Amino acid sequence: MSRRDESLDDCQYALERVYVFLDHELDEASGDLIRQHLAACEPCLERFDVEVAFKSLVARRCGGETAPQQLRDKIVDRLSQARQQPPASWGSAQA
Numbered sequence: 138m139s140r141r142d143e144s145l146d147d148c149q150y151a152l153e154r155v156y157v158f159l160d161h162e163l164d165e166a167s168g169d170l171i172r173q174h175l176a177a178c179e180p181c182l183e184r185f186d187v188e189v190a191f192k193s194l195v196a197r198r199c200g201g202e203t204a205p206q207q208l209r210d211k212i213v214d215r216l217s218q219a220r221q222q223p224p225a226s227w228g229s230a231q232a
Contacts, residue, residue: 147174147178148174148178148180148181150170150171150174151170151171151174151175151178151181151185152181152184154167154171155171155184155185155188156188156192158171159188159189159192
């Protein structure tokens with residue numbers, strides 16, 4: 138694997154976990170890896186800054202409101218289902 142491939146893998150790893158990182162839900166080692174990557178990768182840092190701003194905007198505009206329990210249950214169920222299925226793009230890559 139080339140250094141460029143490793144860098145793309147690092148970017149994908151960091152960006153896939155940006156919200157979990159922002160919510161302090163990662164273990165310390167994973168958080169350290171993302172912090173190191175963001176310190177070294179300007180494009181990812183810019184994307185991270187956008188996500189921080191978006192999350193802050195959502196918190197300001199929607200803070201204090203709680204979704205109805207039925208809606209929350211439905212979202213959790215759909216997320217669980219989505220995690221168990223490969224992305225649709227995987228099927229097209231094999232064709």
